[in-house]
Amino acid sequence: VYQAKQQYLPGASSHAIAGSQAAPSSHTLEFDVPAAAQSALRASAACRIELRCFLASELCSEPGTTRRxxxxxxxxxxxxxxxxxxxxxxxxxxxxxxxxDRHEDLPLxxxxxxxxxxxNRIIMTASDSQPHVCALVMTEKRTIEQLTKQVREEQTMSPSAALEHVKATFGPQPVDDDDVVAGAVRIGMLCPLSMSRLRIPVRGSSCRHLECFDLSSYLECAQSTAFPRWKCPLxxxxxxxxxxxxxxxxxxxxxxxxxxxxxxxxxxxGEFAPVTPQPEGSGGSVARKRRRSNPGGGAGAGAGSAPTPAVQAAPPVAHSF
Ligand SMILES: [Zn+2]
Incomplete structure (x- = not known):
């Protein structure tokens, strides 16, 4: 998996490409590759230089919440x-x-x-009415083990922040007695990518849903492609x-x-209690999932959209922390 390094190449590392209706426009992008970087690039596949390009209008959206x-x-x-x-x-x-609308192109x-x-010099000619921005990025290869260690050690939510996130997925709390109270929701313990049990549950920092996916499964999926999409599977x-x-x-x-x-x-x-799905026709009490209001605009898909199984409530042992 290649990740951008916080290191810029000397020279013009980014370039705006104005839109043009008429003849193809030509753009020159010059940059320096230091000799040390050149030998590092040649010596191993640990580093590479990529040219990436985006619609200028997409770069104007709020950082971190919209994938370009x-x-x-x-x-x-x-x-x-x-x-x-x-x-x-x-x-x-x-x-x-x-x-x-076109599907996504690949970086170079x-x-x-x-x-x-x-x-070094790049000359790009193009005919597009919309302005773009391109950027040179030096990326370095990171192993799944390195990324897993980084995410676990540096990006684990505090217990209080994690609980606040759970509460926030239920929407605003009622301010008076007439407001509708959000009902309980039911989530599974399986990763939506691997369909096996979650081991290291993660979400994106801007995700608004309760469900998680598994870190290892996510990184393994990313590693199987040259340019991972890096977007939440939910x-x-x-x-x-x-x-x-x-x-x-x-x-x-x-x-x-x-x-x-x-x-x-x-x-x-944030209290929770296990419920065990019963085989059909076993005579267990049948409950329906209550759909919660969804302030995230469709962000809560996943367990909530699965077919409703017949379930029997487990003994009322509630946990919370
Ligand atoms: Zn998400």
Whole structure:
């Protein structure tokens, strides 16, 4: 998994590309590769230099809450030190009336064989009416073990913050007796990616839902692709490794509810109790999940959208902390 380093290349590391309606516009981006960086790039696959490009309008949105699609200007042609370098670009579809939204393009890894010590030059020509911003990023390879250690040691929520998050997923608390009180919700203990039991429960820092996914499963999925999307599998919020948060509240639930088949009923104040799904026709009392109000705008999908199983409430042993 490659992550951006907090290290900038000398020279112009970013460049604005104004939109143009008429003829293709040409842009020159010059940057220096220090000799030491060049030998590091050649010596191993631990580092690489990527050129990334985004719609300027997407960069204006609030940082951290919106994931930016990587996107080259239409009809991009690119020369790196005079050598034609193809970029991976989705074709622009036309439905007879409108240009249809394109899927995401891939960033460009600058070939180490073409990069040289000292001054390098990229010339990009494109024909796109919308302005873009491109940036050179030096990235370094991190192993799953390194990222797991970083997330667990530096990005674990405090117990009080984790409990506040749980309460917040139920929406604003009623201010007078006439307000509707939020009902309990039921969550599973399985990771939505691996469908196996959660081990290290995490969410993105801007996620507003109660459910978690498993850190190891998430990083393994990311490692299987050259350019991970880094978005929450439950709500699509941005979830780069540095934006992940380990949820100690769910970790506590996992410690106390050891039956993998269990679901857990959670009260608005954060108390929880296990409920065991019963096979159909077993005569257990049938309860329906209550859907909570969803202030996150669809962020609470997951357990709440699953078919409702027949369930039998476990003995009323409630836990809280
Ligand atoms: Zn999410």
């Amino acid at each position: 699609n990587h996107r080259w200007p239409l009809q991009t042609r690119l020369l790196l030190n005079g050598r034609e370098t193809p970029v991976s670009q989705q074709p622009q579809a036309w439905d007879g009336h409108h240009l249809k 890894i600058l070939s180490q064989a073409v990069l040289r010590p000292g001054r 709500c699509s919020a941005p979830a780069r490794p540095d934006q992940l948060r380990v949820d100690v509240w769910t970790a506590r639930v996992l410690e106390q509810v050891t039956d993998t088949n269990c679901e857990v009923e959670v009260q608005p104040e």
